[in-house]
Amino acid sequence: xxxxxxxxxxxxxxxxxxxxxxxxxxxxxxxxxxxxxxxxxxxxxxxxxxxxxxxxxxxxxxxxxxxxxxxxxxxxxxxxxxxxxxxxxxxxxxxxxxxxxxxxxxxxxxxxxxxxxxxxxxxxxxxxxxxxxxxxxxxxxxxxxxxxxxxxxxxxxxxxxxxxxxxxxxxxxxxxxxxxxxxxxxxxxxxxxxxxxxxxxxxxxxxxx
Amino acid sequence: xxxxxxxxxxxxxxxxxxxxxxxxxxxxxxxxxxxxxxxxxxxxxxxxxxxxxxxxxxxxxxxxxxxxxxxxxxxxxxxxxxxxxxxxxxxxxxxxxxxxxxxxxxxxxxxxxxxxxxxxxxxxxxxxxxxxxxxxxxxxxxxxxxxxxxxxxxxxxxxxxxxxxxxxxxxxxxxxxxxxxxxxxxxxxxxxxxxxxxxxxxxxxxxxxxxxxxxxxxxxxxxxxxxxxxxxxxxxxxxxxxxxxxxxxxxxxxxxxxxxxxxxxxxxxxxxxxxxxxxxxxxxxxxxxxxxxxxxxxxxxxxxxxxxxxxxxxxxxxxxxxxxxxxxxxxxxxxxxxxxxxxxxxxxxxxxxxxxxxxxxxxxxxxxxxxxxxxxxxxxxxxxxxxxxxxxxxxxxx
Numbered sequence: 348x349x350x351x352x353x354x355x356x357x358x359x360x361x362x363x364x365x366x367x368x369x370x371x372x373x374x375x376x377x378x379x380x381x382x383x384x385x386x387x388x389x390x391x392x393x394x395x396x397x398x399x400x401x402x403x404x405x406x407x408x409x410x411x412x413x414x415x416x417x418x419x420x421x422x423x424x425x426x427x428x429x430x431x432x433x434x435x436x437x438x439x440x441x442x443x444x445x446x447x448x449x450x451x452x453x454x455x456x457x458x459x460x461x462x463x464x465x466x467x468x469x470x471x472x473x474x475x476x477x478x479x480x481x482x483x484x485x486x487x488x489x490x491x492x493x494x495x496x497x498x499x500x501x502x503x504x505x506x507x508x509x510x511x512x513x514x515x516x517x518x519x520x521x522x523x524x525x526x527x528x529x530x531x532x533x534x535x536x537x538x539x540x541x542x543x544x545x546x547x548x549x550x551x552x553x554x555x556x
Numbered sequence: 557x558x559x560x561x562x563x564x565x566x567x568x569x570x571x572x573x574x575x576x577x578x579x580x581x582x583x584x585x586x587x588x589x590x591x592x593x594x595x596x597x598x599x600x601x602x603x604x605x606x607x608x609x610x611x612x613x614x615x616x617x618x619x620x621x622x623x624x625x626x627x628x629x630x631x632x633x634x635x636x637x638x639x640x641x642x643x644x645x646x647x648x649x650x651x652x653x654x655x656x657x658x659x660x661x662x663x664x665x666x667x668x669x670x671x672x673x674x675x676x677x678x679x680x681x682x683x684x685x686x687x688x689x690x691x692x693x694x695x696x697x698x699x700x701x702x703x704x705x706x707x708x709x710x711x712x713x714x715x716x717x718x719x720x721x722x723x724x725x726x727x728x729x730x731x732x733x734x735x736x737x738x739x740x741x742x743x744x745x746x747x748x749x750x751x752x753x754x755x756x757x758x759x760x761x762x763x764x765x766x767x768x769x770x771x772x773x774x775x776x777x778x779x780x781x782x783x784x785x786x787x788x789x790x791x792x793x794x795x796x797x798x799x800x801x802x803x804x805x806x807x808x809x810x811x812x813x814x815x816x817x818x819x820x821x822x823x824x825x826x827x828x829x830x831x832x833x834x835x836x837x838x839x840x841x842x843x844x845x846x847x848x849x850x851x852x853x854x855x856x857x858x859x860x861x862x863x864x865x866x867x868x869x870x871x872x873x874x875x876x877x878x879x880x881x882x883x884x885x886x887x888x889x890x891x892x893x894x895x896x897x898x899x900x901x902x903x904x905x906x907x908x909x910x911x912x913x914x915x916x917x918x919x920x921x922x923x924x925x926x927x928x929x930x931x932x933x934x935x936x937x938x939x940x941x942x943x944x945x946x947x948x949x950x951x952x953x954x
Binding site for chain 1: 646648
């Protein structure tokens with residue numbers, strides 16, 4: 348250890364200036380807090396907090412929350428039990444058992460489709476991997492369980508909760524309304540669901556024409 | 557040969573002596589305050605200001621710290637082993653959980669290593685998006701550091717102000733990739749998503765506003781005599797020791813060494829933008845604070861330039877469906893994270909999985925100097941020393 352640094356190992360003690368000795372720079376800090384206090388007192392300041400369980404803010408349409416298994420128009424699961432989501436899962440939290448579908452065109456369907464929500468890391472790879480758009484994500488993030496058994500959610504629970512509420516949808520890469528939802532999300536002026544439906548109808552008519 | 561003997565004669569014998577004295581049981585009587593024996597004190601692993609599960613075995617003489625011995629491993633999850641069990645792309649979410657307050661930079665370091673190993677060329681638009689994300693992540697990490705560091709030392713107000721701005725950055729992240737903390741926002745070969753409509757404007761709005769917010773924090777702290785009393789001259793790290801211990805990041809730059817991988821080996825879009833590397837020379841806690849504050853301003857500059865120059869085009873390189881590393885290949889790729897040089901060393905063996913992965917974690921390297929910084933400090937300054945090293949235990953223990 349021959350080389351020495353750019354400065355002495357024990358630098359001389361810092362000498363406070365007369366202004367610092369009088370604690371005058373504290374006034375600049377007090378000015379900051381006072382300004383905020385006055386602004387907030389007269390309601391001019393922006394409130395950054397919300398009363399969470401009662402109030403909820405709008406979430407990003409790409410939000411990765413609780414999974415949803417989507418259904419066909421007849422109500423059956425879209426999933427064809429191809430195991431791609433289970434293979435792509437870095438947390439190995441998806442357990443599928445396949446069965447033979449009575450409809451010959453469909454081949455397979457999941458007898459069991461369990462996701463262990465305590466193992467899941469919410470990376471969205473299952474949604475990316477799915478060729479059928481059978482699994483998407485909602486923006487529901489408040490998941491709490493009384494025991495570990497409850498955290499393994501079955502296919503019935505996965506298709507139930509937010510399947511029909513478009514404003515609760517989350518990460519869904521092939522969703523054409525995403526951008527419209529986005530504009531609505533930030534401005535907060537447009538009703539999310541209505542806007543998404545309108546956009547969906549627009550794009551449907553465009554593709555039809 | 558004991559480790560104490562191994563380290564003796566190097567690094568001024570500080571660490572070696574610390575360990576020898578910790579393990580020496582025969583010679584416990586020494587000249588101490590009030591002629592009493594030194595006391596051993598456990599600091600952590602549940603202490604809130606250790607920022608995680610770090611345990612420090614302290615030997616104190618009254619209020620003075622005689623020795624400090626960090627004990628790590630409480631958060632060991634075997635991440636490096638876990639990497640070997642998954643294909644390359646599946647490991648990106650695991651990197652989120654190393655330095656969990658700066659996921660984007662971890663993602664970039666890993667993804668960059670994979671690209672180097674396989675030989676993927678990332679499109680320019682993706683490189684710019686990555687730079688923007690990393691710099692926003694640096695700001696958010698420094699804000700979290702400032703908030704917790706200040707509240708540890710006793711200044712409560714910056715905590716609220718810092719979290720206010722951090723919240724906006726996390727909202728931007730949520731809008732881009734759907735998560736706030738564990739982003740998983742990069743893939744080998746490019747970016748998974750393009751920027752949403754209006755994201756750039758909202759980001760620019762935040763960047764316009766943010767420098768005035770930094771002035772607010774500085775107004776509260778920089779010239780505050782109480783803050784100076786707690787930080788000036790506390791935990792002095794000489795430049796030679798910092799280099800010998802492999803300290804990187806703001807810790808190194810505060811000691812007067814101008815080393816930043818963004819400038820030295822520009823990656824992604826850093827070669828195209830102008831920014832300065834802040835350097836200070838005293839190497840104490842106060843200087844590290846100044847360096848990090850200035851880094852936030854520079855990050856704002858970088859993001860603004862990137863948003864201006866953002867090119868059009870693809871965001872994902874053409875890559876095979878299954879990424880396979882060539883046989884007997886290896887690659888090391890490191891970037892300048894908020895805490896220092898974070899790098900990944902990958903060894904490929906012709907399969908879709910890495911044969912071996914090694915993480916060069918800046919927090920782990922920076923933690924090594926904590927015993928030196930803490931030596932002869934007051935016990936109350938231990939909190940300042942620990943806060944200023946800015947360690948994250950998810951990265952230390954991996």
